[in-house]
Amino acid sequence: MSARKDIFARLKTTLDRVHNPTVRYSGADQRIQDGSPALIPERGRSGGPAKTALFASEAERADADVRRLAHMADVPGVVKRILTEAKITALKAAPDKTLQAMDWADIGVAFGRGEGSDHIGLSVAYGGVAETGTLVMASGPRSPTTLNFLPDVHMVVIREEDITANYEEVWDRLRVEAESDAPRLPRTVNWITGPSRTADIEQTLLLGAHGPRKLIILLIDAQTS
Amino acid sequence: MSQDPKCHDFQLGAKKALDDERLQTLLGRTLENGFQKKRLQGMSRLPEYEQLRDQARDLKDHVLDHLDMYLARFEAEVTKAGGQVHWARDAAEARDIILDICIKAEAKTVSKGKSMIAEEIGLNDHLIANAITPIETDLGEYIIQLRDEPPSHIIAPAFHISKEQVAETFKDSHTHLDPDRDLSEPTTLLNEARGELREKFLRADVGITGANILVAETGTAMIVTNEGNGDLTQDLPPVHIALTSIEKVVPTLEDATLILRLLARTATGQEQSVYNTFFTGAKRPTDIDGPDEYHVVLLDNGRSELLGSEFRDILRCIRCGACINHCPVYGVTSGHAYGWVYPGPMGSVLTPHFVGIEEAHLLPGASTFCGRCEEVCPVRIPLPQLLRNWRVRAFEKGLSGGAQRLGLGVWAALARRPWLYRLTMNFAIAALGMLARGKGSFKRLLGAGGWTKTRDLPAPQGGTFQSRYAKGER
Numbered sequence: 187m188s189a190r191k192d193i194f195a196r197l198k199t200t201l202d203r204v205h206n207p208t209v210r211y212s213g214a215d216q217r218i219q220d221g222s223p224a225l226i227p228e229r230g231r232s233g234g235p236a237k238t239a240l241f242a243s244e245a246e247r248a249d250a251d252v253r254r255l256a257h258m259a260d261v262p263g264v265v266k267r268i269l270t271e272a273k274i275t276a277l278k279a280a281p282d283k284t285l286q287a288m289d290w291a292d293i294g295v296a297f298g299r300g301e302g303s304d305h306i307g308l309s310v311a312y313g314g315v316a317e318t319g320t321l322v323m324a325s326g327p328r329s330p331t332t333l334n335f336l337p338d339v340h341m342v343v344i345r346e347e348d349i350t351a352n353y354e355e356v357w358d359r360l361r362v363e364a365e366s367d368a369p370r371l372p373r374t375v376n377w378i379t380g381p382s383r384t385a386d387i388e389q390t391l392l393l394g395a396h397g398p399r400k401l402i403i404l405l406i407d408a409q410t411s
Numbered sequence: 412m413s414q415d416p417k418c419h420d421f422q423l424g425a426k427k428a429l430d431d432e433r434l435q436t437l438l439g440r441t442l443e444n445g446f447q448k449k450r451l452q453g454m455s456r457l458p459e460y461e462q463l464r465d466q467a468r469d470l471k472d473h474v475l476d477h478l479d480m481y482l483a484r485f486e487a488e489v490t491k492a493g494g495q496v497h498w499a500r501d502a503a504e505a506r507d508i509i510l511d512i513c514i515k516a517e518a519k520t521v522s523k524g525k526s527m528i529a530e531e532i533g534l535n536d537h538l539i540a541n542a543i544t545p546i547e548t549d550l551g552e553y554i555i556q557l558r559d560e561p562p563s564h565i566i567a568p569a570f571h572i573s574k575e576q577v578a579e580t581f582k583d584s585h586t587h588l589d590p591d592r593d594l595s596e597p598t599t600l601l602n603e604a605r606g607e608l609r610e611k612f613l614r615a616d617v618g619i620t621g622a623n624i625l626v627a628e629t630g631t632a633m634i635v636t637n638e639g640n641g642d643l644t645q646d647l648p649p650v651h652i653a654l655t656s657i658e659k660v661v662p663t664l665e666d667a668t669l670i671l672r673l674l675a676r677t678a679t680g681q682e683q684s685v686y687n688t689f690f691t692g693a694k695r696p697t698d699i700d701g702p703d704e705y706h707v708v709l710l711d712n713g714r715s716e717l718l719g720s721e722f723r724d725i726l727r728c729i730r731c732g733a734c735i736n737h738c739p740v741y742g743v744t745s746g747h748a749y750g751w752v753y754p755g756p757m758g759s760v761l762t763p764h765f766v767g768i769e770e771a772h773l774l775p776g777a778s779t780f781c782g783r784c785e786e787v788c789p790v791r792i793p794l795p796q797l798l799r800n801w802r803v804r805a806f807e808k809g810l811s812g813g814a815q816r817l818g819l820g821v822w823a824a825l826a827r828r829p830w831l832y833r834l835t836m837n838f839a840i841a842a843l844g845m846l847a848r849g850k851g852s853f854k855r856l857l858g859a860g861g862w863t864k865t866r867d868l869p870a871p872q873g874g875t876f877q878s879r880y881a882k883g884e885r
Contacts (some may be wrong), residue, residue: 189868191500193657193711197479202718205476214480214662217473218628222665224466227459227672240767244682252778281699299700302613326696331646335639353671357664359414361629368693369492370629374646375700377687382639386567387549387597388574389445395550396605396612397686 217241218384230317230352242347242405244319248380249393250401258406261343262288268402269293269306272339276301279308282328285343300332307337307398311344318379322356323375334376340380340398346408353377416749418771424748425777432749433645434571436788443569449680450787455641457676467673468791474535474658475718476711481627481660482709488630494705502532505710506815508566509534509619509652512706513543516650518616522524523643524634526550526621527565527730528654530752531765534619544613545619548640550604553734558585563746565753566678566732571745574600599737608640618644618702622655623674623730624667625707626689632707633667633689635674637681642688651702653690656710670729678731713764721800725760725791734784734794740777756784763801775801833877837860840871 201210232240234377241267242252252266269277279285281297285308300307309329313322325331333382334340348358382397393399417424428434454460486496499505505528512523521538523529523545535545535556547556557580560641562568569577569646578594581603582595594600620641622632632653634641645651661667667689675681693703717726733773735741735755746754751762751771759762775798784794806819825832847853847870855863862868873879 188498189504189711192500193498193715194479194483196711196715197482197657197718201476202713203719210477211480214477214484214627217477218484218662222470222663222669224460224470224665224669225462227457227463229457241706248682248685268790280572283412312868313880319685325698326658326695327699330698330700332643332700335643336412353668354665357668361664364628367491369689369695370488371492371631371689373492373691373694373698375631375689375691376492376642377683377689378685379681379687380681380685382637382685384601384638386549386554386592387577387600389441389567389570390574390597392601394605395638396548396608396641396643 195352205210205222217313226352226354227317230315230354232316232351237351238349238405238408240345241314241316241319242403245321245380245403246318246319249383250319250380250403252403252405253334254405254407256407257409258284258343258345259288260395261285261406262290262293262298264404265341267293268339268341272306274305277308278304278333278337281308281328282310285310293307299330300334300336304333304337305331306339306341308341309333309345311342311348312375313359314344314349315351315353315356315377316349317352320353321376321378322360323376323378324372326372331374331376334378335397337398338394339400339402340381341402341404343406344405345406394406413441416762417764418766418774419779420750421744421748421773424750428744428748433573435743438742438745441564442736442742446679446732447568448697450677450733450736451680453680453682454672454677456663457672460673460730460742463669464789464791467495467729467789470661471729471790475723475726476869478657478718478819479661481662481818482657484627485625485630485660486613488628489707490630491693492630493695494692494707497706497708499708499710499712501712502710505654505708505712506534506537509654510537510541510543510710512650512652513538513617514541516617516704518543518650519617520544520546520611521617521619522546522548522612522644522648523552524525524618524620524636524644525552525568526619526654526800527562527752528621528656529619530562531712532654532710534654540548546608546615547610548608548638548644549636550601550638550640553604553608554580557581561747563754564732564735565730569589571747571764608750612640612643612647612769615644615648617650617652618646618648619654620645622653622659622707625655625660626662626664626667626672627660628663629691631667631689631691633687635671635684635687637679637685639686642686645688645690646701648823649702650704650706651690651693652708655706656714658668658714669712674729674731677733677787677789684736687762702720708851717764722760724792725757725797727792728757729790730757731789731790733787734792737787739779739781739783744777756798757792760794760797760801763804767806768801768808769810772801772805772808775799775805776811777875833875836875837878840875843871844873 384395
């Protein structure tokens with residue numbers, strides 16, 4: 187008997203002994219359809235400007251550097267200042283359409299996936315979760331996962347409109363309908379809460395283990411037209 | 412990690428740990444002044460914490476009742492997303508499946524994210540024996556790999572090693588660097604490890620990670636890290652293998668979210684670990700990074716048997732480490748004394764199942780039943796009860812020592828005859844009271860050397876509880 191058959195047979199025998207199989211079988215399908223009955227904590231139910239403020243303060247709590255910008259067009263200027271401070275001239279950016287359309291003037295920008303030699307990376311977040319100041323990154327042709335981890339400094343653009351109160355709202359946006367033949371999520375989804383860290387040496391908290399030493403969030407104010 | 416269990420040497424290991432002052436200092440710093448305080452701080456920021464614990468317990472119980480259904484759905488979704496699911500009945504099957512994938516990929520080096528299941532199946536030794544080099548990438552795991560030691564804690568594998576020892580290890584291992592370099596600061600140590608591992612990440616042929624949670628509805632697996640090591644491991648090499656066990660599945664993404672609201676908070680007091688990385692299948696045709704090939708290895712290794720036993724509740728475990736962090740026994744013995752992969756209360760429940768109660772019967776005995784493990788468990792596993800169940804099995808098999816059996820036998824004989832019980836107790840108390848007259852306590856007493864070696868034994872005062880109760884004392 188194959189390992190698969192064997193394992194399933196053992197599980198079924200054990201479980202059917204205690205539960206009526208018919209009830210059990212419909213129970214699982216029904217549960218996936220109905221969704222989780224779990225509670226969303228109060229902190230995950232913010233709204234309006236308080237939601238943005240919560241996102242920023244929670245991200246800062248996790249040691250992220252949050253900068254609020256009035257317009258998307260302000261990004262190259264801020265990036266330029268960060269590069270100058272770090273004495274670095276090369277920028278690796280995600281091949282995101284908005285980023286590609288920006289006026290980078292004299293900044294040496296390359297668009298593509300992350301490489302081991304990248305010092306500063308720039309990405310665009312799919313979403314942000316106010317509850318814990320968490321960025322949500324979704325892999326795709328214009329959003330390489332490698333860029334989230336390889337650069338020493340990771341800058342992430344997030345639009346205020348893309349910040350949700352809780353994780354559940356992000357899943358609702360990301361998840362492809364079950365009936366579709368396509369995979370239901372992008373290959374990689376990263377929740378990022380602050381810069382990389384470790385406490386493996388005598389419990390001393392150190393930033394910058396394998397991922398970025400610094401996480402800079404460029405939060406673009408909601409655009410009222 | 413060697414797979415040979417040394418659980419029968421628990422007492423020896425515990426003694427060694429108790430005599431090691433350096434280890435006792437690190438234990439205090441890591442547990443009482445570290446994880447315990449951080450957990451309290453984390454809890455205080457989430458008023459709904461207790462309610463979420465109930466919900467997580469119910470969720471895991473629901474999953475266990477429908478385990479086969481959710482696994483089938485998970486497998487179907489992984490396949491739809493371009494991945495392949497492999498089933499392993501035991502450790503040997505899992506090792507062979509992984510070796511096979513590595514050989515097909517012509518792998519020379521394998522980067523590894525932290526995985527307790529890899530420890531459970533003794534994966535590293537198997538790869539090395541087949542000329543494949545595994546590279547641990549979690550900083551703690553990297554340090555103990557260089558030192559050829561097993562982990563001493565499931566989430567802080569190298570906490571028992573001082574920074575001076577890490578410096579020594581790095582000087583011995585990184586021989587291409589200046590031998591006189593200054594490695595006195597933890598930051599310098601970290602930077603050196605980061606530099607060494609970066610190259611290895613980029614060159615690895617296969618990446619192996621564990622998985623903290625599997626999601627049935629989408630075929631997603633996920634890992635939790637603070638360093639970003641597992642995340643690079645799952646993304647950079649052309650082949651990614653997620654090695655995990657069958658009880659980790661949950662129905663939906665929202666159910667995974669429930670667990671994630673509890674996991675880091677209970678383990679380290681963080682709101683979330685820095686990286687929660689969810690992967691679904693292989694790289695998509697238009698993606699510019701990610702693995703071309705993706706495999707999930709699902710291990711049973713006796714879990715289907717646990718499901719039908721009186722130990723079923725341990726399958727709710729989410730491996731946060733809280734029971735370990737709060738155990739007064741682990742707090743002085745540390746992890747190596749337990750003699751196998753999983754230490755502390757959860758380990759003392761799991762290990763006898765994996766290595767046999769004959770080998771591991773001392774572990775369920777190494778508990779005061781103080782109940783702190785159950786008190787802090789985020790999914791409310793009744794750990795003391797499960798340990799008690801193992802003690803019953805050990806007793807039935809005649810594994811407990813002669814003195815213990817004799818003691819229990821005498822007590823049982825008395826307890827079944829109340830008149831004899833009262834007579835004996837009255838006599839014993841009167842005798843002890845007389846012997847201790849004027850002193851109030853014993854410095855030494857025949858038959859109680861284990862107690863009086865380190866502290867005085869208070870002498871009984873007045874009559875027995877039953878006689879005082881009968882006289883109307885309340």
